[in-house]
Amino acid sequence: MITLKEGDKAPAFSGKDQNGKKVTLSELKGKKVVLYFYPEDDTPTCTVQACNLRDNYALLKKNGFEVIGVSPNDEKSHKKFETKFNLPFTLLADPDHTIINKYGVWGEKQMFGNKYMGVQRTTFVINEKGVISKMFLRPKNKQHAEEIVAADK
Template sequence: MTLHIGEKVPSITLPASSGKEISLEDYKGKNIVLYFYPKDMTPGCTTEACDFRDLSEEWEKANAVVLGVSPDPLKKHEAFIEKHGLPFPLLSDEEKTAAEAFGVWQLKKTFGKEYMGIVRSTFLINEEGILVKEWRNVRVKNHAEQVLHSLKESSGHEG
């Protein structure tokens, strides 16, 4: 099952780096930037997380929260957050529940080797919990800025 633009996102709850469980429904009334990434501490994932981090004030102005999701365990998330000063929670999707719901757990190929993994993707969910935009197979460079621009356009929070 893959979610489509215009659909309500499922009520997914995952353990978070904050020490409690987070549900997408916890953020009703806020825009959600939900980004899936393959692995903590890798170069591309670090750049992406830091790019989202560096726009923290802008997300706040746009009434948005950023949530990062990967299959890494919470201990790795905590180290990743601490090392890079990430101001947003990272959710641990070890069972791939969210990744499968959003259709980002897929067969990948690197150097001729096939394996299942996260396809780097970002989803913009509006204040009512509706999926309004998606970016699949993301290239990290300038991605956070693209998401912010789309958020401002779609929510009327130009600033």
């Protein structure tokens, strides 16, 4: 359950990306970070969202954003997802839910009347000082990059 709110200090994290490289929030200090959580690699909605961020990556970079996706998938799965869809940004593997739990995005979901636990699709925009400046609890998957840039104005 998400307890963070805009204006809160973003929880520190460390994880391995799709290439096995360690990535930490502290090394991104001074940059704007789009930290987006998604349920699973290579599923329809997750792919639409990732491809929107890919297609608008130049716009995001021009506006000073670093993009990091986080899901419970492992590094190997992320590498396949990155390669298949030519994703130009970092994907962090979080199979033990360490980062997911810090950000409170693991919770009850419902599909076709069935309730289950999973990652709630959520995006946190973290400013240069490490503070959450914007949260998208229900990102517009087909226009996600555009809504991020518009909210930064």
